[in-house]
Structures are given as structure tokens and as C-alpha cells.
Amino acid sequence: MYDLKDKERIFVFTGPDGSGRKTIAKLVAQTTLQMKGVISYTTRVRRPYEIADQDYYFISEAEFETASNSGEFLESVHINGNSYGIKENDVRKTFAEKGCIYLVLNREGSDIVKDLYGDKVIRLFIYADRDTVLSRQKERGDDSEIINLHLSHYDEDIAYQNKCEHAFENYKLDHTAYEVTNVIEEYLDLKLSEDC
Template identity: 70%
Template sequence: MYNLKEKEMIFVFTGPDGSGRKTVAKLIRNTLHMKGVISYTTRERRHYETEGQDYHYVSREEFMAAKDNGEFLECVEIDGNFYGIKEKDVEETFKNKGCIYLVLNPEGSDIVKKLYGDKVVRLFVYADRDTVKARQEERGDAPDIVAQHLAHYDEDMEYRQQCEHAFENYKLDHTAFEITNTIEHYLKLKAEQKKAEKQ
């Protein structure tokens, strides 16, 4: 397991599929110049997704070989597909930045939180069921995929109570602004701690 250094932090964007967690993360990344670590998955790429930006799409055989080799910091199986973050990707990203972000489902978020405790801040992004359903339909998800996601909605929403922060995402720019302020607060605290240690 990669050991986080004193100054290093992980911000995890989580919440139900269709809540906008990935879109919000990308907006904040550009504002704060944060670096994200992209998950690997065995599921098929959707028409609106881009390799290396949304996920690294690999075969089940490739994923399982990496898993057996102990390459994943966290990995989960959802609806027959595997998802995981590689430890070396986290380590490489931390070489240039003191904080990184991940976009994970609640199960993956929980694993990372248990690994790193207070160094992980979970940012739960959500919307009501009808809004989530409409967003998935608008982006062109097939009806069976939408139904599959909605089957997890209530369980995913329960995870909100365990997260450090929760944001209702109805207006994207407003949500991004709120989360940016929250992250900046943590970064400011870290900077102040570092300054105090030097005095």
C-alpha cells in the first residue's frame, strides 16, 4: 500500500451514477489545477466516454492479471464489471501534486477512506432519483443501463451520511463553486499547519 506523506491528501468525488460527480470533478480540476487518477474498468466504453479521461478500458483478463499481481489500491465489482485504481498511478500523481482527486462509487470510496483515514475527504454529489434518471437518458444511456444504475440509487444515497461533505447538484456552476471553497479550506489548513511546523 502506498503510504501518504504528511502533506498529501486525497479528495474523493462520490455519489449515485448520474449525479454529475465526474463533471463537477473536471470543473474543479481546471479551477484548482488538481490532478486526478483515472480508474481502470472491464466494462465497455460508452459512446460519450473517452479512453484515458473517463476510464482506462481493459479486458477482464488484463484486469484480473493486474489484480492478482497486487497492482490495485482498491478494486470493486459492480454488476459483473470490475473497477479499480492502480497504486502506481496514485504514487506517480503525488510526485507532482500534494493533493489528488479520485472519482469513485461509494464502495470504492469506503475502501480508500479505510486505507488513509483523515487524509481522505469524501465529497458526496447527489440529485433526486428523477433528475439522475433524466441525466442518464439525456447522455444516451440505454434503458437497461439506466435501470441498472437506478437499482443502486437508494443504497448509494445511504452512503451520504458517512461522507465528510454532501452537495446537492442541481446547478453545476453553483455546486462546483461550493466544492471548490470546501477543498480550498482544507488546502489552506494544510498550508497553515506546514507553516506552523516550520516556526
């Protein structure tokens, strides 16, 4: 397991699928120059709007299993018949470039990382109501089977906000990104003041 240095932090963007968590994370990272994302690996099929090696590293189940058996994953989960994971070496390399990193994870992955690193992990819960989430998933071209699968655990996903350090309702991207950026910068300012 990668040992976080005293000043290193992990910001985890989580929330229901269709809440805009990945979009918010990317917008915030453009503003917060000290932060960079770590891309997850997945065995699921790439969706039409996704870009390989930017949204996910798309690999086979056999490749995932080999990496898992070799202990390469810092965290990994199996959801809806697909595997997802963050490689420890990617975390290590990203920390070498930046002072903090962000991950986009579901609640299971968020819990794993929180259990590993405790207070060094700040979970940022991004959410919207069920109808908005449904509408966004339709707009981006998800098929009805995928949408129904996501919505089947919407209530459990929403309830997870009570475990997170911060929660943000996302109806206007720029406004939400601004609010999240302010919260992250408070953590980074505190970290900088501790360095002095």
C-alpha cells in the first residue's frame, strides 16, 4: 500500500451516476492547479461518449485479474458484473507530479480508500434528484438497461452523502464547480500554512 506523506491528500468525487461528479472533478482540477486525477481501470465496455485513457483505461477481465493477483490495485470493486480499480503505481506517480490527487469513485470504492487513509481522504458527494439524473443519462446516450441499472441503486447512492465530508447539489455546473473549488482550496491553504 502506498504510504501518503504528511501533506498529501486524496479528494474523492462520488455520488450517483449522472450526477456530474466526473465533469465537476475535471472542471475543478483545471482551476486547482495543485491537483491531478488518477484514472480508473475497468472491464466494462466503453460507452459512445467516453474517451479511452481519459475517462477510463478499458481492459479485459483477464488483464484485470492478472493485475489484481499481482497486487497492483490500491482499490478495486466489482459492480453490475464489471470490475473497476485504481492502480497503486498510478497514485504514486501522480503524487510525484502534484501535491494532491483526485479520484472519481462509487461509494464502495470511496469507502475502501477512506478506510485505507482516514482523514487524508476528503469525500466530495455530488448529487442531483432522480429525474435530473435520469434526464442526464438519457441526454448522454445511455441505453435504457444501463439507466435502469443505475437508478436501481440511486437511493443507496444518495444515502451515502451522510458519510461524506461534503455534499453539493449539482444543477448548474459552473456554480457547483465554484463551490467545490472553494472547499478544496480551504484544505490546500491549510496544508500550505502547515508547511510554513
